[in-house]
Amino acid sequence: MRKVIPGTGRRWSCILLAGPGAVLVTVVVMAGMALWLPGGRAGIDNLVLPLVAAPLIWATLFFHACLDRSVGRIALVALFLLVSHGGLLAHKFLDRTAAAKVAGK
Template identity: 60%
Template sequence: MSPKNSRAPLWPRWLLAGPLAALCAALIMAGGALWLPRGAAGIDNLVLPILAFPAIWAVLFFYACLTRHLRRAYALLLALLLAHALALGLQLS
């Protein structure tokens, strides 16, 4: 479906694919240190999320761009944001 024929405005998709996907990827990266196992040197759980950040962001970005169900995509990103924010909050408190 081309944007000319679409009745929905583009800004909700841009908001989802842009800043929300980047924020969600950053929180997943920060939370990755909690759920990844430590390696032999004790830093694998810190390095792997940093290296995986571009892939996480790309998956979220393309999902937001290509999905036909924006509400489902917003719900998924919100669930990921809340889960990782809660995990980080519990770890830091």
């Protein structure tokens, strides 16, 4: 019979949320930020700021996953960011009227 060490499931959940989970959420948030940030004078601030802020976003998610005691709260914050920015990206890329404007039709 296999012994189960208490807290092992929580530990692996935190590892997954702090490692690949934080990287995945950071990439999606970085891509979604370009849609809601203003363009600025040169029109590229919405592209540069997410690239500069990506390490900060990743570090925040990583340390939150490492330091928070509630795995549910960690997952809820990561899921909220993933769904909200993923929804922005999906709306942008599935918008047929914007695609028709670009195609000139």
